[in-house]
Amino acid sequence: MRLVFLGPPGAGKGTQSKIISNVLNIPHLSTGEILRDMSENNDYIGKELKNIMSKGMLVSDDMITSVVKKRILMQDCNKGFILDGFPRTLPQANSLESIMSEENLKISSVILVDVPEDELLKRITGRLLCNKCSKIYNKYSNPFPENGCGRKDCSKENIMVRSDDEEEAFKQVRLKKYYNETFPLIDYYKSKNLLKKFDGSGSAEKISKKIIDFINVIY
Numbered sequence: 001m002r003l004v005f006l007g008p009p010g011a012g013k014g015t016q017s018k019i020i021s022n023v024l025n026i027p028h029l030s031t032g033e034i035l036r037d038m039s040e041n042n043d044y045i046g047k048e049l050k051n052i053m054s055k056g057m058l059v060s061d062d063m064i065t066s067v068v069k070k071r072i073l074m075q076d077c078n079k080g081f082i083l084d085g086f087p088r089t090l091p092q093a094n095s096l097e098s099i100m101s102e103e104n105l106k107i108s109s110v111i112l113v114d115v116p117e118d119e120l121l122k123r124i125t126g127r128l129l130c131n132k133c134s135k136i137y138n139k140y141s142n143p144f145p146e147n148g149c150g151r152k153d154c155s156k157e158n159i160m161v162r163s164d165d166e167e168e169a170f171k172q173v174r175l176k177k178y179y180n181e182t183f184p185l186i187d188y189y190k191s192k193n194l195l196k197k198f199d200g201s202g203s204a205e206k207i208s209k210k211i212i213d214f215i216n217v218i219y
């Protein structure tokens with residue numbers, strides 16, 4: 001089974017793709033994780049990657065494509081793999097298609113974990129912090145419980161708006177990049193009859209159950 005996971009940042013695509021890779025026992029290939037590892041090297045490429053990633057920008061299509069090609073041709077991917085974070089642009093999707101046809105392989109399905117843009121913005125901008133136990137809440141999706149968080153004797157007085165403008169701006173740049181560069185892949189994979197959309201708004205368990213049910217049907 002060869003799956004591609006698509007979805008905006010913050011929709012839970014990473015969580016879901018990891019769960020499904022465990023269920024199917026096939027490697028979870030997160031290009032973000034691979035590039036973060038590469039950026040730890042103290043060489044020219046490592047430094048360049050750190051610079052690009054710290055701004056929420058995308059690395060070049062050529063570079064990421066050669067990294068992914070090398071990875072999916074490794075032996076542990078023989079029975080399949082899950083791509084999380086690739087392709088992210090139309091040229092990357094075309095390259096993936098070329099790699100697949102060169103190797104006589106096919107993508108089984110493209111799983112879109114979707115959350116509407118206004119909901120994602122709420123997730124980014126609604127964050128609250130308990131200044132006593134440091135737990136993160138969200139005023140829209142995960143409010144502070146009426147009877148306290150139960151960890152310490154935290155109360156509503158301890159809850160403050162988390163003002164991390166830099167992080168918020170970073171997340172908004174990534175969201176914009178998604179809508180400009182990655183969003184067109186939805187139509188691309190729809191036209192190939194490969195796209196299956198899941199609502200990413202509920203609990204992680206409920207969403208993974210739906211994805212597993214779907215996979216059981218196509219398996």
Ligand code: AMP
Pocket residue numbers: 009031032033035052053056057058059060064084085086087088092174
């Ligand atoms: P992620 O963890 O998937 O959000 O990726 C973290 C960062 O890695 C992104 O903001 C990009 O800078 C870079 N990255 C990951 N995957 C790709 C890709 N397919 N194309 C270009 N850049 C990528």
